[in-house]
Amino acid sequence: MNEPLLLFDQVSLRFGGVVALNDVSFTVEPGELFAIIGPNGAGKTSIFNCLNGVYRPESGEINFCGRPLVGLKPTEIAGLGVARTFQNLGLFSNLNLVDNLMLGRHLLMKSGFVSGALWFGRARREEIEHRAGVEEIIDFLELQPYRRSPVGMLPYGIQKRIELGRALSMEPTLLLLDEPVAGMNLEETEDMARFIIEIRNDLHIAMILVEHDMHMVMDIADRVMALNFGQSLATGLPADIQSDPEVIAAYLGETA
Amino acid sequence: MSTDSGPEHAAPAAPGKGAPRLRLRPATTMHVRYRDDLRLFPNRLRRSALAALILIWAFIPVFWDVPPFTLLSGNGISLNTLAYAGVFSIAAIGLNLLTGYTGQVSLGHSVFLAVGAYSTAYAGSVWGWPMWLWIFFAPALGWLLGAAIGPFALRLRGNYLVIVTLGLVFIGEHIFRNWRSVTGGNAGTSAAGVELNLGFVDFENLSLFGKSFGKDESFFWLIWLLVAVVAWLTKNVVRTRPGRALQAVRDRDIAAEIIGIDVGIAGYKTQAFAWSAAIAALAGALYAPLQLFISPGDFTLLVSIQFIAMIILGGMGTIYGSIIGALVITALPRLIDGISADYGVPGVAAKSTDSGLVSVASLNVIIYGFLIALFLLVEHRGLAGIWVRIRNYFSTWPFSY
Numbered sequence: 001m002n003e004p005l006l007l008f009d010q011v012s013l014r015f016g017g018v019v020a021l022n023d024v025s026f027t028v029e030p031g032e033l034f035a036i037i038g039p040n041g042a043g044k045t046s047i048f049n050c051l052n053g054v055y056r057p058e059s060g061e062i063n064f065c066g067r068p069l070v071g072l073k074p075t076e077i078a079g080l081g082v083a084r085t086f087q088n089l090g091l092f093s094n095l096n097l098v099d100n101l102m103l104g105r106h107l108l109m110k111s112g113f114v115s116g117a118l119w120f121g122r123a124r125r126e127e128i129e130h131r132a133g134v135e136e137i138i139d140f141l142e143l144q145p146y147r148r149s150p151v152g153m154l155p156y157g158i159q160k161r162i163e164l165g166r167a168l169s170m171e172p173t174l175l176l177l178d179e180p181v182a183g184m185n186l187e188e189t190e191d192m193a194r195f196i197i198e199i200r201n202d203l204h205i206a207m208i209l210v211e212h213d214m215h216m217v218m219d220i221a222d223r224v225m226a227l228n229f230g231q232s233l234a235t236g237l238p239a240d241i242q243s244d245p246e247v248i249a250a251y252l253g254e255t256a
Numbered sequence: 257m258s259t260d261s262g263p264e265h266a267a268p269a270a271p272g273k274g275a276p277r278l279r280l281r282p283a284t285t286m287h288v289r290y291r292d293d294l295r296l297f298p299n300r301l302r303r304s305a306l307a308a309l310i311l312i313w314a315f316i317p318v319f320w321d322v323p324p325f326t327l328l329s330g331n332g333i334s335l336n337t338l339a340y341a342g343v344f345s346i347a348a349i350g351l352n353l354l355t356g357y358t359g360q361v362s363l364g365h366s367v368f369l370a371v372g373a374y375s376t377a378y379a380g381s382v383w384g385w386p387m388w389l390w391i392f393f394a395p396a397l398g399w400l401l402g403a404a405i406g407p408f409a410l411r412l413r414g415n416y417l418v419i420v421t422l423g424l425v426f427i428g429e430h431i432f433r434n435w436r437s438v439t440g441g442n443a444g445t446s447a448a449g450v451e452l453n454l455g456f457v458d459f460e461n462l463s464l465f466g467k468s469f470g471k472d473e474s475f476f477w478l479i480w481l482l483v484a485v486v487a488w489l490t491k492n493v494v495r496t497r498p499g500r501a502l503q504a505v506r507d508r509d510i511a512a513e514i515i516g517i518d519v520g521i522a523g524y525k526t527q528a529f530a531w532s533a534a535i536a537a538l539a540g541a542l543y544a545p546l547q548l549f550i551s552p553g554d555f556t557l558l559v560s561i562q563f564i565a566m567i568i569l570g571g572m573g574t575i576y577g578s579i580i581g582a583l584v585i586t587a588l589p590r591l592i593d594g595i596s597a598d599y600g601v602p603g604v605a606a607k608s609t610d611s612g613l614v615s616v617a618s619l620n621v622i623i624y625g626f627l628i629a630l631f632l633l634v635e636h637r638g639l640a641g642i643w644v645r646i647r648n649y650f651s652t653w654p655f656s657y
Binding site: 010036051052073074075078079083084086090091092093094095102103104106107109110111112116117118119123124126127132133155166170244 | 288291294304460490491493494496497498499500501503504506507508510511513514515516517518520527531573
């Protein structure tokens with residue numbers, strides 16, 4: 001059997017007495033859309049923060065493409081091809097759409113202060129080359145009308161989409177989506193779901209999706225893991241998770 | 257009147273002679289190639305405006321005593337004032353790189369100006385270094401100092417960083433007052449011996465087209481040429497990869513780290529600090545030979561605050577705003593001095609012997625404080641922000657909504 005793309009093995013994370021993650025294990029295969037569900041405070045975002053290197057787990061191992069991630073800095077992990085969107089928007093709000101997406105390509109570009117200052121030569125060549133890559137993503141996510149607007153002034157749904165675009169412009173192999181449709185109306189949710197499916201089908205990028213919108217998760221995810229109080233309750237196909245008694249108990253309370 | 261109309265009258269809706277005709281003009285320029293889209297001055301109007309501005313500015317030393325420039329030159333603004341404004345423009349661009357673009361407020365900018373000034377005075381007059389050498393020596397030294405101090409200062413954020421850089425001003429002043437062999441202590445040191453020529457170009461006695469120009473004129477050209485060079489280089493930095501990274505750090509540093517931008521010890525904050533210090537030191541290198549004599553009193557906390565005032569007034573996060581801010585902050589006090597001395601403003605004492613409600617010096621401080629407060633409250637993007645609004649109004653006219 002092939003190596004999984006991501007191996008998350010018995011990871012535990014504590015903040016003082018609070019157990020954020022307790023022996024959580026799962027794997028993500030290349031090109032798979034893996035969803036993590038769970039009530040508020042279940043530890044979903046903590047998993048992302050461990051993956052990104054923002055938090056360092058107390059025990060357990062995280063392997064990405066066969067390389068251990070624990071102990072690496074966020075920038076190094078980004079360099080390995082892990083991209084992320086944020087629950088509460090992590091955009092650079094004073095910059096415009098093009099600059100935000102160009103920032104996603106920061107690690108793919110090279111020019112520094114000196115070559116940037118001189119402009120003619122590497123900096124200009126890079127700007128043109130990567131602008132073309134950015135434009136592909138603008139087309140893919142249908143963001144054409146917003147190129148020059150400071151992103152902080154755009155509607156929330158568009159900002160969420162731009163954040164997805166910034167993560168995509170990193171050309172990642174694993175994409176972490178933290179509640180991409182939180183606070184969106186039905187129409188915006190359907191758009192976002194369509195983009196996520198297109199990313200999986202056309203770009204073949206593996207994704208981990210943390211989401212509260214059960215309809216969307218059950219419709220589009222390949223596999224689902226349910227989490228409660230830092231414990232992994234069940235992992236499996238969406239249909240199996242929906243009928244799992246423990247998951248139902250966690251969401252709806254114990255049956256009488 | 258005959259209603260029998262020939263074919264020339266067949267189109268009654270056609271406008272007659274002199275009637276207004278609607279001319280369609282695109283509101284913005286449509287680019288179809290990335291390299292056109294990336295130009296600094298994207299259309300012909302802006303390019304000609306820039307060329308005109310450069311031309312007028314270049315001829316200022318020649319025509320400074322001719323109307324309409326006498327409006328300024330007759331009221332206290334000499335070529336020398338404009339040269340100072342140029343020096344401060346360079347320094348303000350440096351501070352804007354750190355504060356406006358990277359979001360790190362520093363009160364220590366005057367220290368790096370001083371480092372550039374003292375090192376030029378020393379290298380130029382004691383070691384006798386030629387101009388092409390000291391003009392690179394000062395920024396290099398400033399860069400090294402900034403890179404050495406940056407990692408320590410930048411461990412802190414916001415108000416704490418301000419306090420640490422405030423400490424830097426006092427440490428700097430202490431060193432300038434006590435390292436007598438280099439700085440001359442409290443009395444200061446002379447930069448009169450600094451060599452001011454690049455090959456055949458002598459900046460103290462410049463001959464151009466058969467005319468001879470003194471230090472005032474040639475320094476104006478030298479300094480403003482360097483303003484243009486520094487502005488162009490810095491603008492390029494902020495519109496390419498490193499500059500975008502700085503702005504990302506300013507807007508949201510955790511997200512910046514997760515997309516791969518290094519904000520650690522050797523990261524972008526420190527690099528911004530170092531380059532900002534280098535630019536300030538270059539300004540200092542020009543300040544010393546311009547002023548001829550420098551002392552610790554020239555590099556106090558007040559000078560740092562002036563730089564902050566320049567970028568607030570001119571526009572945070574813009575390069576041309578730094579230049580406009582430096583011009584206004586440098587020229588305004590002289591203008592107020594000149595006008596109150598020449599015409600007499602009621603209630604203002606132009607000389608210490610005059611009677612009046614406020615002295616000119618206090619009036620300067622009042623106007624200065626008022627302007628900063630006004631801009632922070634009303635237009636926090638500064639004069640650059642006002643300019644952008646005017647430009648947008650006209651570029652979308654008559655449908656400016």
